[in-house]
Amino acid sequence: MAYTVQIEHFEGPLDLLLQLVERDELAINKISLARVADQFVQYMQSDHVPAEEMADFLLVASKLVYIKSQLLLPDFKDEQMEEGPDLEAQLRQYQMFVNASRDLDAAWKTGAKSFERGSVIMRKREIKFVPPVNANLDVMQDLMKKVIARLEPIIKMPKAAIKRAVSIHERIDDLFKRIKMHAKMSFRHFLKDATHKEDAIVSFLALLELVKQRFVVVNQGDLFHDIDIKISPDAPERDPLAESFV
Amino acid sequence: MNLDQILEAILFASGRPLGLRKLSEITEASTEEVESALEELSQRLEASSGIMLQEYGHNFELVTKPNAAEAVKKVVKDDEQGELTRASLEALTILAYRGPMTRPELEQVRGIQSTMILRNLMIRGLVEQKDDERLGQPTYAVTFDFLKHLGLSSVKDLPDYEVLRGHAAISDMLEQLNPTSEAKADLPAADSLNV
Amino acid sequence: MNLDQILEAILFASGRPLGLRKLSEITEASTEEVESALEELSQRLEASSGIMLQEYGHNFELVTKPNAAEAVKKVVKDDEQGELTRASLEALTILAYRGPMTRPELEQVRGIQSTMILRNLMIRGLVEQKDDERLGQPTYAVTFDFLKHLGLSSVKDLPDYEVLRGHAAISDMLEQLNPTSEAKADLPAADSLNV
Numbered sequence: 001m002a003y004t005v006q007i008e009h010f011e012g013p014l015d016l017l018l019q020l021v022e023r024d025e026l027a028i029n030k031i032s033l034a035r036v037a038d039q040f041v042q043y044m045q046s047d048h049v050p051a052e053e054m055a056d057f058l059l060v061a062s063k064l065v066y067i068k069s070q071l072l073l074p075d076f077k078d079e080q081m082e083e084g085p086d087l088e089a090q091l092r093q094y095q096m097f098v099n100a101s102r103d104l105d106a107a108w109k110t111g112a113k114s115f116e117r118g119s120v121i122m123r124k125r126e127i128k129f130v131p132p133v134n135a136n137l138d139v140m141q142d143l144m145k146k147v148i149a150r151l152e153p154i155i156k157m158p159k160a161a162i163k164r165a166v167s168i169h170e171r172i173d174d175l176f177k178r179i180k181m182h183a184k185m186s187f188r189h190f191l192k193d194a195t196h197k198e199d200a201i202v203s204f205l206a207l208l209e210l211v212k213q214r215f216v217v218v219n220q221g222d223l224f225h226d227i228d229i230k231i232s233p234d235a236p237e238r239d240p241l242a243e244s245f246v
Numbered sequence: 247m248n249l250d251q252i253l254e255a256i257l258f259a260s261g262r263p264l265g266l267r268k269l270s271e272i273t274e275a276s277t278e279e280v281e282s283a284l285e286e287l288s289q290r291l292e293a294s295s296g297i298m299l300q301e302y303g304h305n306f307e308l309v310t311k312p313n314a315a316e317a318v319k320k321v322v323k324d325d326e327q328g329e330l331t332r333a334s335l336e337a338l339t340i341l342a343y344r345g346p347m348t349r350p351e352l353e354q355v356r357g358i359q360s361t362m363i364l365r366n367l368m369i370r371g372l373v374e375q376k377d378d379e380r381l382g383q384p385t386y387a388v389t390f391d392f393l394k395h396l397g398l399s400s401v402k403d404l405p406d407y408e409v410l411r412g413h414a415a416i417s418d419m420l421e422q423l424n425p426t427s428e429a430k431a432d433l434p435a436a437d438s439l440n441v
Numbered sequence: 442m443n444l445d446q447i448l449e450a451i452l453f454a455s456g457r458p459l460g461l462r463k464l465s466e467i468t469e470a471s472t473e474e475v476e477s478a479l480e481e482l483s484q485r486l487e488a489s490s491g492i493m494l495q496e497y498g499h500n501f502e503l504v505t506k507p508n509a510a511e512a513v514k515k516v517v518k519d520d521e522q523g524e525l526t527r528a529s530l531e532a533l534t535i536l537a538y539r540g541p542m543t544r545p546e547l548e549q550v551r552g553i554q555s556t557m558i559l560r561n562l563m564i565r566g567l568v569e570q571k572d573d574e575r576l577g578q579p580t581y582a583v584t585f586d587f588l589k590h591l592g593l594s595s596v597k598d599l600p601d602y603e604v605l606r607g608h609a610a611i612s613d614m615l616e617q618l619n620p621t622s623e624a625k626a627d628l629p630a631a632d633s634l635n636v
Contacts (some may be wrong), residue, residue: 138337
C-alpha cells in the first residue's frame, strides 16, 4: 500500500524521524528505524536544512545507518557509534514530549489565563527619583561590554556553521584516501568478509563519514551515487545495505 | 465560579477602584446581584483573609488589612529602594548607551523580555518615556536625574560612549528587528558613529 | 493576624513573585513556617476564592483563577502572546516538565541545537535563565508568565507531570551528560519521583 501522506515540514532530525515512523504507523524500534532510514536521508536532502542544524541531522542519519547495518550484521559493533544516547530511547521520549506539547498547545489556545495584580503605580505623581546606589560609570562600562560580548556569538552563528562545515570537509578528504585504499574490496565482499573484520569496520565507518560529509558539503548532485561508484562498482543491486546509500 | 469570586478576580486584576455599575456591566449581572455578592465577598475576606474590600461611595477596591501594614511596608519599600538588580542595571546601561530605544529594541539587545524591568526603572525615576515613537512603539531613555547622579551632563560623557554605542554587534542585532531600509533610516542619529 | 494572612497581604501588595527566603525575611518567620503557612493559604484560596497561589521553584505569586479569565479580560489589557510555533511549543513543554535544565540537556532531548529557540522564548518572557548553574552551564526554566498563560498554579498541574518529569529514560539520558554524582545532587527535588 502506498502512503500518500506527505511530510511537509520538520523542525529537527527527531521531528522528521518521528513523522516518518508515525506516518507509517510503526512502533518505535530498531526495525522501524531501519525501515525509514532511507526516507530520512531523502527528506533531509530535499528540504532546506539550515547550516547550523546540519550536524544534528548528520548525527541521526549516521545512527540510522548504523542501526540498519546492525540488523544485517548482528555481530557488527562499533564503539564510537555505540557512544551517546540510544536513538530508539531518545525518539521514544521525544515522542512523549511531542504528545504532551499537543495538550499544552490546546490549553494555550483556550485563553483561560491567570492575571497578576493590576498595577496602578504608573501614575506620574508616584514616580520619584531614587538614586541607584550601585550604578556607577565603571559598572556601566563593564556591563555594556558584557552585553556586546553576549551578542557576538549570536551574530556570528552562521559563520561558525560554515567554519564547521569546512573542517568537516578537510576530514572528508582524509577519509576519501582511506576509502580508496579499500576500494578494491567490493561492498559485498567487505560485508561478508568475517576474517577481515577490522577492515570491514574501517571501511564501513569511512563510508559513514563520507555520507555525512557529503550531506554537509551539498545538496547538489547525487553524492551517494558517487560513493557507489568509488567504493563499490560491482555491488549487487539488491544489497540492502547498499540501498541505504542510494 | 460564583459571582463573588469573579468580582474578587476582577478587582484584584484591575488594581484600582471600580464602580457598582461597571462591575455589573462586566459580569452581566444586575447591580442588586453584584451588591449582594460584594457583601458576601466582604464577609468572607473579613473572616479569614489578609486583604479586605474597601468601599468609597459606590466604588470598590481590594486592599491589604491594616494589621498587615508593617510587613507590607517592608516589601513596598524594598521595591522602591535598595540596590538595582543586575538585570535592572543592565537594562539601564543599555538605555544609557543606546537610548532612546523602544522596548522591542531593548529586548532584542538583552535577549530577555523587559516589561517589568522597564516599569521598575520608570518608577524609580531612572528612565522615562520620550515624546517620539519608532515603528508605532514609544521610546525610552535615561532621565536627566540619573545622569546628574552619575555626575554627567550628557550620555556622551559615558566611558567609551561612541565605541560602545555604535558597536556593530548591537547594530546588527537591531537590524534583524527592522529588516527594511525604511526602518534603518529611523535609527537614532548616533548611528553615524558606527566604526 | 495569622502568618498565612500576612503572607497573603505581602504577596497582594507586591504584585510580583516573591521567594521563600524573602518572605521569611519580611515576616521574620522560619522558611518552614512560611512554607506551611503558604500551603494553608493555597488551600484556603483554592476552596473559596477567585484568586489562587501560584508556585514555581520556591517563588510565589497571587494570580486570578483561570475560570475568571473571561470577565477579567474586560478590565485589563491582555498581553496577546499569539500562537506558538511547533518548535517553541516543544522546547517549552520540555522545559516545563523537566526544567530547570541546561541548554545541552535541552538539546539532548530535542536532538537539535536550541540557542535561537531559547533566545526567542526568553524575549517573549516565557523562559528565563535561572541563577543556579549546573556543570558550569546556566540553567533555564519556564516563567510565571508561562504559568499564567496556561492558568496553572504550578507546573505540577501539567498533565502526567510526574510520569514525564520522572521518566527513567530521560534521567538516564541526561545522566550521560552529567556523569558526576555531584551534578546529580543538583537536580531538582522532584527527581525523587523517579521510578
